[in-house]
Amino acid sequence: SSELTQDPAVSVALGQTVRITCQGDSLRSYYASWYQQKPGQAPVLVIYGKNNRPSGIPDRFSGSSSGNTASLTITGAQAEDEADYYCNSRDSSGNHRVVFGGGTKLTVL
Amino acid sequence: QVQLVQSGAEVKKPGSSVKVSCKASGGTFSSYTISWVRQAPGQGLEWMGRIIPILGIANYAQKFQGRVTITADKSTSTAYMELSSLRSEDTAVYYCARGGYDILTGWYYYYMDVWGKGTTVTVSS
Numbered sequence: 001s002s003e004l005t006q007d008p009a010v011s012v013a014l015g016q017t018v019r020i021t022c023q024g025d026s027l028r029s030y031y032a033s034w035y036q037q038k039p040g041q042a043p044v045l046v047i048y049g050k051n052n053r054p055s056g057i058p059d060r061f062s063g064s065s066s067g068n069t070a071s072l073t074i075t076g077a078q079a080e081d082e083a084d085y086y087c088n089s090r091d092s093s094g095n096h097r098v099v100f101g102g103g104t105k106l107t108v109l
Numbered sequence: 110q111v112q113l114v115q116s117g118a119e120v121k122k123p124g125s126s127v128k129v130s131c132k133a134s135g136g137t138f139s140s141y142t143i144s145w146v147r148q149a150p151g152q153g154l155e156w157m158g159r160i161i162p163i164l165g166i167a168n169y170a171q172k173f174q175g176r177v178t179i180t181a182d183k184s185t186s187t188a189y190m191e192l193s194s195l196r197s198e199d200t201a202v203y204y205c206a207r208g209g210y211d212i213l214t215g216w217y218y219y220y221m222d223v224w225g226k227g228t229t230v231t232v233s234s
Binding site for chain 2: 028031033035037042043044045049050054084085088089090093095096097098099100101102103
């Protein structure tokens with residue numbers, strides 16, 4: 001089992017806004033990062049830190065956090081955003097280990 | 110722009126070991142970490158461990174402690190992940206990924222901004 005919990009699947013209508021969440025105790029102290037993974041491809045970092053996007057990531061992707069929950073918001077979802085999304089952060093053991101959420105399958109309708 | 114170039118696919122027998130490499134092309138390790146993340150077929154991402162190449166310090170996920178060894182060769186900017194006592198459940202794609210480390214503060218950054226394309230390891234008798 002993962003220390004970070006994500007909903008297995010979320011859907012959104014084309015052009016609408018969707019929020020994908022990630023819950024875990026460590027998120028009270030550490031930021032989550034978010035990754036997009038399309039079938040047969042390596043993950044791609046889309047959000048890190050408070051709300052930072054790597055170069056090349058569209059500004060429709062944004063991140064936020066409150067309490068033990070981190071969120072990835074896609075404002076105006078596009079067909080190409082259909083993918084698996086994973087959050088990650090530090091674990092809560094104090095040993096600098098990394099933990100991933102179980103992933104959320106995003107379907108764009 | 111740094112790329113992480115991984116070694117090719119492997120087929121292994123149960124009980125054997127596998128060693129996968131990850132070379133930083135177009136740059137050096139500098140003050141970064143290299144993590145190894147695996148993904149079994151149809152499953153999510155699973156962190157195995159990481160190394161700080163310039164210090165040679167590694168730490169591992171509890172699940173893999175004692176079975177995985179992560180090393181790095183600074184002279185060639187190559188990291189390695191060796192997994193022993195392989196079983197069928199280790200069949201997966203293994204990724205290396207770059208993370209951050211502040212050598213002055215000892216602070217880790219947990220995001221991974223550059224990923225290799227993955228190495229498929231198949232464990233089958």
